[in-house]
Amino acid sequence: MSNKDNRFGLAVAQMGPVQLAEDRTTVVRRLLEMMREAAARGAKMVVFPELALTTFFPRYWMEDQAEVDARFFEAEMPGPQTRPLFELAARLRIGFYLGYGELTPDGHHYNTAILVDETARIVARYRKIHLPGHSDHKPDAPFQHLEKKYFEVGNDGFGVTDMLGTRIGQCLCNDRRWPETYRVMSLQSARIVTLGYNTPSWNIHWNEPPHLRMFHHLLSLQANAYQNGLWVAAAAKCGFEDGFHMIGGSAIVAPSGEIVAQAQGEEDEVIFASCDLQLGETFLQHVFNFAKHRRPEHYRLIVERTGAGAPLAPSELST
Amino acid sequence: MSNKDNRFGLAVAQMGPVQLAEDRTTVVRRLLEMMREAAARGAKMVVFPELALTTFFPRYWMEDQAEVDARFFEAEMPGPQTRPLFELAARLRIGFYLGYGELTPDGHHYNTAILVDETARIVARYRKIHLPGHSDHKPDAPFQHLEKKYFEVGNDGFGVTDMLGTRIGQCLCNDRRWPETYRVMSLQSARIVTLGYNTPSWNIHWNEPPHLRMFHHLLSLQANAYQNGLWVAAAAKCGFEDGFHMIGGSAIVAPSGEIVAQAQGEEDEVIFASCDLQLGETFLQHVFNFAKHRRPEHYRLIVERTGAGAPLAPSELST
Numbered sequence: 348m349s350n351k352d353n354r355f356g357l358a359v360a361q362m363g364p365v366q367l368a369e370d371r372t373t374v375v376r377r378l379l380e381m382m383r384e385a386a387a388r389g390a391k392m393v394v395f396p397e398l399a400l401t402t403f404f405p406r407y408w409m410e411d412q413a414e415v416d417a418r419f420f421e422a423e424m425p426g427p428q429t430r431p432l433f434e435l436a437a438r439l440r441i442g443f444y445l446g447y448g449e450l451t452p453d454g455h456h457y458n459t460a461i462l463v464d465e466t467a468r469i470v471a472r473y474r475k476i477h478l479p480g481h482s483d484h485k486p487d488a489p490f491q492h493l494e495k496k497y498f499e500v501g502n503d504g505f506g507v508t509d510m511l512g513t514r515i516g517q518c519l520c521n522d523r524r525w526p527e528t529y530r531v532m533s534l535q536s537a538r539i540v541t542l543g544y545n546t547p548s549w550n551i552h553w554n555e556p557p558h559l560r561m562f563h564h565l566l567s568l569q570a571n572a573y574q575n576g577l578w579v580a581a582a583a584k585c586g587f588e589d590g591f592h593m594i595g596g597s598a599i600v601a602p603s604g605e606i607v608a609q610a611q612g613e614e615d616e617v618i619f620a621s622c623d624l625q626l627g628e629t630f631l632q633h634v635f636n637f638a639k640h641r642r643p644e645h646y647r648l649i650v651e652r653t654g655a656g657a658p659l660a661p662s663e664l665s666t
Numbered sequence: 667m668s669n670k671d672n673r674f675g676l677a678v679a680q681m682g683p684v685q686l687a688e689d690r691t692t693v694v695r696r697l698l699e700m701m702r703e704a705a706a707r708g709a710k711m712v713v714f715p716e717l718a719l720t721t722f723f724p725r726y727w728m729e730d731q732a733e734v735d736a737r738f739f740e741a742e743m744p745g746p747q748t749r750p751l752f753e754l755a756a757r758l759r760i761g762f763y764l765g766y767g768e769l770t771p772d773g774h775h776y777n778t779a780i781l782v783d784e785t786a787r788i789v790a791r792y793r794k795i796h797l798p799g800h801s802d803h804k805p806d807a808p809f810q811h812l813e814k815k816y817f818e819v820g821n822d823g824f825g826v827t828d829m830l831g832t833r834i835g836q837c838l839c840n841d842r843r844w845p846e847t848y849r850v851m852s853l854q855s856a857r858i859v860t861l862g863y864n865t866p867s868w869n870i871h872w873n874e875p876p877h878l879r880m881f882h883h884l885l886s887l888q889a890n891a892y893q894n895g896l897w898v899a900a901a902a903k904c905g906f907e908d909g910f911h912m913i914g915g916s917a918i919v920a921p922s923g924e925i926v927a928q929a930q931g932e933e934d935e936v937i938f939a940s941c942d943l944q945l946g947e948t949f950l951q952h953v954f955n956f957a958k959h960r961r962p963e964h965y966r967l968i969v970e971r972t973g974a975g976a977p978l979a980p981s982e983l984s985t
């Protein structure tokens with residue numbers, strides 16, 4: 348069923364670690380190099396990680412917000428240090444996804460990603476919705492996971508954007524574990540879901556076997572790609588950042604749930620796939636023909652409850 | 667974190683094929699034998715397949731509804747031929763899940779499953795919601811998939827029942843591919859999801875590589891067990907029924923997403939796991955703490971749309 352017209356060159360640029368002391372100029376230089384490699388392979392777009400410009404700073408408890416803002420947040424996009432990314436994208440006619448800490452003019456903080464088209468125009472912005480971790484200081488933990496301290500919950504929903512001849516959605520890191528994320532985007536006919544992540548190899552809450560972290564990451568991508576008939580492109584920042592290890596496993600997953608490209612290490616690495624956008628249609632016309640098979644009258648609880656509660660009677664469960 | 671008090675002996679009784687010519691008495695004898703084996707291993711309950719009492723008849727186009735009713739549907743449960751299952755369950759003090767074609771007194775047809783407790787009382791009934799396939803005759807197809815002809819869409823929702831000291835939900839076959847199924851049950855604090863299935867090895871709609879059928883089956887169980895912090899117990903009817911092959915792969919999946927027991931062949935086979943019910947709590951208190959992390963204000967589309975549509979603006983996406 349595939350033909351060349353349906354092919355979409357998709358690249359994921361995994362990043363090795365960014366140390367606390369590194370500056371944006373050095374980081375952007377690495378991103379530019381990977382953007383060039385992606386374009387040379389024939390990519391229409393390249394997906395960079397979450398918070399790609401800095402170390403994964405939510406691992407640190409910091410009290411001086413002005414310093415946090417200056418070191419870890421972008422007050423403008425592009426700004427002086429990130430403008431080269433936009434300039435190169437326009438020159439190479441390649442789109443990109445980039446994650447960064449967003450500081451708005453009125454002082455709000457979001458864990459944000461943007462989609463930039465092949466003319467270097469920002470065509471969509473996503474602000475992370477499923478913030479993991481905590482907001483309080485846990486001095487006994489080996490490191491912090493303070494996304495609930497440094498960021499507000501995103502207020503834009505899970506949007507989908509027409510771009511580069513297809514429909515692309517965005518999410519970030521922990522969002523990938525929640526099936527609602529992908530479903531809201533597939534209900535808007537997304538064909539590709541892009542996401543960046545920083546995933547510590549250790550769980551600060553319990554003694555989780557670390558191999559499960561990689562397994563859960565890939566399992567979530569694969570199942571949700573399959574169940575929504577779409578491509579998933581996931582970019583890690585990984586390796587040891589100042590002694591704190593994060594998983595790699597950047598991957599491009601087909602609507603069949605199969606991993607068609609996966610990073611091999613924990614360094615900067617571009618992976619690429621020539622994605623058959625028709626493959627998803629095949630699933631969406633048959634087993635996952637939403638219009639024919641979905642039954643939202645029985646899904647009410649998904650929006651009516653936040654936390655889990657007691658069982659309900661049939662008359663309370665469905666419309 | 668596990669201790670013996672949290673252990674729940676869970677068995678899945680996979681069935682080899684049931685040929686069109688076989689009668690219920692022969693089939694029930696096989697189920698009784700597996701129930702005995704499950705109880706002997708220490709199971710508190712045993713999960714039987716979907717439409718366990720007959721061949722997977724939706725593969726046949728049949729026009730004489732009276733004959734269909736008589737051959738493939740149960741007008742009472744227990745009835746004369748199924749009563750031995752209930753009697754043995756009470757004697758062995760074992761609960762069970764059983765799938766069958768339900769004909770109601772007022773003439774409705776459902777693809778149904780029941781939960782029966784260790785006193786042989788029916789404590790819950792589930793009528794299949796995600797009916798796959800079609801309702802029209804497709805004479806050019808190698809076989810039919812007429813669930814939309816023979817059954818009505820279930821009207822009871824995805825219920826959860828207090829039973830055997832825990833909370834158990836039910837679904838059937840194709841339901842397992844839809845993340846909404848499990849989420850509605852985890853929002854009612856289900857700790858175990860039971861399901862039976864009959865899954866043809868070939869897709870009548872397109873040339874799907876048959877190995878993907880098994881992959882998608884296991885992928886769906888594993889991801890949804892993980893993403894909802896619950897156990898999944900899945901029982902196949904499999905092998906060649908009158909020349910039509912169905913996948914096996916009966917499995918018990920932990921809330922870690924790991925397969926802890928899996929059937930080895932395509933015959934009658936009991937698999938068993940001593941399930942640590944505390945394992946799910948660990949996930950549900952941290953990464954999947956629903957009350958802390960879920961954001962239903964951004965999930966509206968899941969209930970507001972059935973089929974996929976155009977992208978929406980942020981203001982239309984969220985509450």
